Amino acid sequence: MPDLTSQIGTLVRVEGLYKAYRKGDTTVSVLRGLNLQVEKGEFLAIVGASGSGKSTLLHLLGALDVPDAGAIIYAGQRVDRLSVTDRDRLRNTAFGFVFQFYHLLPELTVLENVLAPVMIRYSLWQWWHRRRHWRRQALSLLERCGLAARRYHYPQELSGGEMQRAAIARALLTGPQLLLADEPTGNLDADAATQIMHLLHDLNRENTLTIIMVTHNWELAKQAHRMLRMADGRLEPVPGRTVPKVPASLGAYPS
Amino acid sequence: MYKWLLCWRYLRTRYLALACIVSVMLGVATLIVVNSVMEGFATKLRQRLRGIQADILVEARSHDGFPGVEEKIARVQQLLGDRIVAVTPVIETFAMLQFRYQHVGEVITRPVRLIGIDTSSHAQTSDFARHLLNPYFQSNPEECFRLLGAARERYERLRDWIADDTESQSYQAPSGLPPPEPPAATEASSPFTAVLGYGIATYRNPQARATDQHKDVFLLVPGDSVQLTMVTRSDLPGHDGTQGYPRPVTASFVISDLFRCEMSEYDASLVFVDIRDVQRLRAMPNRATSLHIRLRDYDGDARQAVELLRQHFHPALYAVQTWEDKQGPLLAAISIERGILNILLFLIIAVAGFGILAIFFMIVVEKTRDIGILKALGASSRGVMGIFLSYGLALGLVGAGLGTVLGVAITVYINELEQWLARWTGQEVFPRDVYYFDRIPTDLQMHSVLLVNLGALAIAVGASVFPALRAAALQPVRALRYE
16 A cells, blocks of 8 residues: 555646747747646546647646746746756656657667666766666566567567557656656557556556646546646636546545 | 767668768778878888988089098098998089990980999998999999999900090090099009999880880990090189189090989989099099088987088088988978878868768758657757767767778788789879889878878767757757657
8 A cells, every 4th residue: 555645735736827839920829827736646637629739738747848937836846947957857857758659769679768768867887887777677667568578679660559658668767756648549549549548547556656648539538537628728627527536545636 | 878879779770871981981091091102102202312312411512622522521520420320522513425326326415413422432321332233233332333244345345346446545634734644443454434324324115015024225235335524623724824714524434334213313314433533534633522421310410410510611612411401392392292182182081071961960850859759858958969979979980990991901902902903994003114113102100090080080070060969959849749
């Protein structure tokens, strides 16, 4: 039974987030005063039409981009005000990313792809001294994702579902608290999509991993604890699902 | 750490990058080969130039030379002590050479440089002996003015044959002067003798093919006689008390051997005779026009020795210089030539650099998504830049390494290659008679190979700076959207 006290509280809070893209004279306002609060251990699904700004929100949450206005507070820390170096470090240590197109590096084997975050973190010398520990870690994650046998294969030799599982293993290697998934099943067939969703649910439950998943698939979104819809640059509760499905361990979900 | 791994993987999987490697390789190989051959030519030329020249020359500014040869030599020996190997007096003058070419019946006249040498010491100051054709003289240069073997036979046969229509006197004294003493050669019956430059005694057969062994036709061979006309010292007053002026002296010389140093300029103009003969003919007893000095350690002592000699030989009367000073313009021309060639050839590597630039830009565009992934996983801009810089360095290293191997191999086997090319194309690539070298000379120099390698690496890394900066500046979000 995991320690519950550490799981209670807000992990991510977003206040009045604005983001616009400018191209020449035209400005496209994507996020317009968006607010969001995500609790620790929550599995949140965000749905919306394509182009509604779901991915933009995810990139802002993951410190890949900076907002025009508003605040993103991660574990009590203003992410949007961090320096470039600190944001690089935050991405490397605190967040895990899963993308629609898997985004594995084609030159590296599955195992090396999973190890990529720690190889980025360490210099050659540091890596040499820690390689055994991280290799063990990566192998156990691959085992967990059912890819142990595929560890020396290259991404192009894997099926879509396998690639996505490898990407999830990579996202989990550094033990992040928050997993940001951008249409993780968007490119997969139904079976593979179900497998991925099962994996995400298991991870959410077992490791109390907080997951924010962006999708346009309502069926998958319904499996999350809570579902929000992106419209007009803001998030709104989905009608008919106003009562969020909160994990029993967390008790009542504050509205 | 990922930089090195990715760099290594890119190197193994990007075949486009092979083009960069090949261009760097070819540039480096070319530079190494050209530098080695140029250095080889320069070294060979220096050896040749030096071969017949002593280390230091003390030359009288007057054509009449200086008196008191013995004292001057003693002074030099005293000044330089055991730093010298040998000192020898030389008389250098211009002369007209005249001979009758039997086959045509024409009298041929040509200007030559007459060098009067002291047989006992001259060979110690230069490689003179090595360039004599007669192998006996090569090891016994002090006897090079003796008529031996075939030369003596030919001389005696010709002398008896034309005895009736040639003047009994072998030389004519200039008007108003007492007749000079007879020749200095050891045997009393011997005439004046001379060693002729190979280019004077022969001409190149225009019909000869490149592969022919004997391409030269002999006009003169040892044993033949030539007339040499020179001028006397200019300060001899006439018997009637008139002011001194140079008078022509003509004497007949028998060729004792030929001289071939393979510098066509020297071979076609030098005639060596015994200094005592020139002293007599030019009426300059105990005089010489220059002293040739060979040092034990040229590189270490030359400058100092020249300075010392300049203090004791009045600069108005004597020019003291090293052989390099004397051949300065020629040696300078070689080094300038090499410098320019190097600049031009480095442009080849610069072209390779632009190739790297273009190919790297393409790779950066191709890898935009991967760069986005790396940044999403926490890679810094500097780290991404590092990937491409080290990739450029790796390409440069591999290219320069292969180029060095190729260049050194070509340099070592250049003559075999040249022969193979000549056989294959039917064209002579290296016309041997132009330089008289039978092999293409090469001199592989460590520091120039190193310099070429460093230059190639600098260009390879330099060319990857721009693409690397561009990769580093990519916004991760934009890169990830890139499909």
